[in-house]
Amino acid sequence: MVIRVKSTLRWAAAVGMTTLLSSCTATTESTISTEAAISTQDDKLQVVTTFLPMTAFTEAVVGVGEVPADELRAEVIQLLPASVDPHDYQAKPQDVQRLAQADVLIKNGLSFELFLSDLIANVSGDDLIVVDASEGIDPILVADYADDKAHEDEGHQHDDHGHGDHGHGDHGHGDHDHDHESGDHDSHDHGPEDPHVWLDPKKAIQQVENIRDALVAADPEGKSVYEANAADYIEQLQALDRKMTEMLAPYEGKTFVTHHDFADYFARSYGLNVEYLVDAPEQSAAPGDVLNVIEVVKASNLKTLLSEPGGQEGSFEAIAQEAGVSVSVFDPLETSGETNGMEVSASDYYLTVMNQNLENLMAAFSQVTP
Incomplete structure (x- = not known):
């Protein structure tokens, strides 16, 4: 079991950074509430x-929900409140x-959690393991979008599928040049890689x-335990992928629209095309974007737009x-919603x-408005 050892330098830096953030954020409470404070169970890995x-x-991977909490080897705590969008945190x-x-910090990476840079720089010492969960994944680059649009300068000659014959299943996006009021693709609240x-x-x-590999390294x-739990969940993800592959196969080359x-x-994985209204959730659409979505x-032949x-x-x-058409939901899972x-x-x-999401997408492709 990993024993939590905190360096004096790291804790001092954290206290100093806390003071700095408190003074710069007038609306932030000056004290840490009991609810917000992290649990300190020295016999568990703090993740x-x-x-x-x-x-x-x-x-x-830890096994939360599979065994009683007191039998878990690690405690998992989410940094962002469940209802807060990472784009504007x-x-x-x-x-x-x-x-x-913390012993371990797990982030998505691909420049999604830009707010982490200053935090890590001020509080991390040799004992904090920062895990980039996207390591080894080949990212879609924002530059690809410009390349996609350049290919479409030849004109808009859609068939009754929309963009199917242009080969956009390889990259997802369609052909229009997004002209949002708050900027172009470079205005994403993340880096040049799609996260x-x-x-x-x-x-x-x-x-x-x-x-899994990071937790094994931190708690050999x-x-x-970690390998068995990961294997079980990977089987469930593989089953989900097989289901999506089978159910979406008849719609290969079709286009759907998200907010x-x-x-x-997702679109690339299942041979689909995707269009969208705005680059980031907080942006406002320009008139040209609205007209493009209507086209x-x-x-x-869509029956449903997929909001969030x-x-x-x-x-x-x-x-x-x-x-x-009507409006349904494709949840990007950036926040947690209702669980009834x-x-x-x-x-x-x-x-x-x-x-x-799969059910809603199938309905969007169907001839019957859900």
Whole structure:
């Protein structure tokens, strides 16, 4: 079992950073609430995750929900509140203390959690293991989008599938040049790499494997436990992937429309094309973006636009009315939504939501409005 040893220098840096953040954020409480404070169980590996998918995959490897909590070898704590979108998260003083008390920090990587840079620089010492769950995954680059659009300068000659004959299944995006009020692709709240790898079950498996290997390295005595738990969850992800492959095969080359730009890995994995209204959730659509979505819906014979949990449905209502379609949801799993009062682990929640996303996407492709 890993024994938690905290360096004096690291703790002092955390306290100093906490003071700095407190003074710079007038609306932040100056004290850490009991609810926010991290548990200090010295006999357990302390693992901090950034947001929902990382929590889901880590809890699966640790075995949360499979055995009583007091039998777990690690305690998993999510840094971001469940309802907060990582795109617009700002670090809080309690985050500094959480990282200062952690043995392992698990992040998605691919420049998604930009808020982490200052936190890690100020609190990390030799004893904090920072795990990039996307290590080894070949990312989609934002530059690809410009290349995609350049190929389409030849003109808009859609067939009744929309973009199917242009070969966009290789990269997901269609042909339009997004002209958002808040900027172009470079305005993403992340780096030049598309970070949304967790929405492709194949790449989710790679993330689970990376997390498994990191926990084994941090807690070698738990190797058999972590490997067995990871194997069980990977089997479930493989089953999900097989189901999606089978059910989406008849729609290869079809286009679907989401609210913001998050579904490229998913689309590529299943031979689909994806269009979107805005680059990031907080952006406003320009008139050209709205017109493009209407054109795509009509050309692709879509019956449903796929919004996100959290209130974006309203921005699609006018478009849906104009195009004669309805609005449903494709959840990017950046936050956790309603569970209808059920107590579910994050790992089960991920599988449940991905299955619901599949159902909603099938309905969007069907001839019957759901």
